[in-house]
Amino acid sequence: TLLGLAGMYDPPRPEVRNAVDACRRAGIRIIMVTGDHPLTAEAVARRVGIVRESAPAVATGTQLDALDDSGLDALLANSGELLLCRVSPEHKMRVVTALQRRGEVVAVTGDGANDAPALKHADIGVAMGASGTDVAREAAVMVLLDDSFASITTAVGLGRSVYRNIRKFLIYLFSHNIAELVPILAATFAGFPLVPITAVQILAIDLGSDVLPALALGAEPMEPDVMNSPPRPRQERLFSTAVMGRILFLGGIQALGVCAVFFWHIHASGIAYADFTKDTPVYREAITMVQAGIVVSQFFNALAVRTDRQSVLRAGLLTNPWLLLAGCFGIGLMAAISYAPPLQAVFHTAPLAPADWAVLAAFGALLLAAEELRKWALRHRRTSSKGGR
Structure with missing residues (x-):
């Protein structure tokens, strides 16, 4: 007997899309690295403007395990839109290391304990101050008090x-x-x-x-x-x-x-x-x-x-x-x-x-x-x- 259905909806903040557009104009590449399902990740990425192409590059943690360092470098060298889904903390660390190996300045955002290694290893780790864990905040260099991605773009503009x-x-x-x-x-x-x-x-x-x-x-x-x-x-x-x-x-x-x-x-x-x-x-x-x-x-x-x-x-x-x-x-x-x-x-x-x-x-x-x-x-x-x- 079906008693009912429960659903959760956590929409992106309205200011995020403009912030993502500002990052594009500023030459900042955004790569979504998440533990979510690829369909969920792509839906959210399209909602906020991270994905605009009809067929963005999508790789799962299992696919990343099958890639050696040169294969991962080739994947990241593609300047197109990239979504990395179903990843583990080890995968996040590999991605950060590979980007730094290519001479990129890497900023990582995260809120959970599983994000701490990547936050610590990145050039600048950005943790969520309101919803983030203590481990993430301790590992980060910068803490967002409002948990807003737009605050990052504002900080970049002020820094410039x-x-x-x-x-x-x-x-x-x-x-x-x-x-x-x-x-x-x-x-x-x-x-x-x-x-x-x-x-x-x-x-x-x-x-x-x-x-x-x-x-x-x-x-x-x-x-x-x-x-x-x-x-x-x-x-x-x-x-x-x-x-x-x-x-x-x-x-x-x-x-x-x-x-x-x-x-x-x-x-x-x-x-x-x-x-x-x-x-x-x-x-x-x-x-x-x-x-x-x-x-x-x-x-x-x-x-x-x-x-x-x-x-x-x-x-x-x-x-x-x-x-x-x-x-x-x-x-x-x-x-x-x-x-x-x-x-x-x-x-x-x-x-x-x-x-x-x-x-x-x-x-x-x-x-x-x-x-x-x-x-x-x-x-x-x-x-x-x-x-x-």
Whole structure:
């Protein structure tokens, strides 16, 4: 006599599908490794978007037992959708080891005691904090308090954003060092007897004008395209070719600008190089122009490095108000050094005319325009490559 039927339904969370799509765009491959029946696993995988193809690759634990290491490597080398079902803890360990053998960075999620070996062996183990066992949480590196897969993608996005902000921080700081060094070298080769910028002026730039904007760049909000690019290679250094190229590009423009205003001011005076002394008013104005040029160009530079490819106008000038406040503080400090008599005596500077500030602002705007043009070229190249495929 049939008395009744009982069924359990545990639907995926609604946010998981969007999280899976974000992983796809970010170049993160998702492999479902489960103890469930293949039909159950495929049904769930299709529900959340892990499986989209009509015939994904499906392997059971019994089939994995029949594969040697080379066979398992060949199975995992297939970049298509893969479901591993009816697996044991030993199978999970083999899969993690095989992926790492191929040079992959492996993250494992799990909640049970049988997941602990794989969680421990992975590059990063992610355990469920609400429904997971104590063994799984102890073996994991990261614990999800909400048991949501979407939290993993959020963490990946934040991690990428932090890494980008560190690079922005470095590009901003190191690019102006070129603008401080090149004028000194140029004056030496040109036979000018004095330095275009003094040590105390450089100290004022490094400590007074650059620290706050650099800190504000470290708190830059996440860019919208942060999850639209593949993972960076494991062997990529922080000072990569792209970072060094950007430092030289931005620093070179700043260096050309401050050299131009310095030698233009010197030549416009009509005084011979040999007649210049530290107390010559034109010389004091010229070195003040150099210091102010670096400070003003760094303000535009901070705006330029806020994004890697996206236009800063599209990102919004007011989305990081701390950066604007820090930049204005630096320019205000430079104005005080130029106009306040006590600071003039310390830094050996002179008051600048409004026309001088206009020239410096024009050079800064030129730097921002050049960087915007470079970003446009990158976006155009990326769009063209996608269209070609």
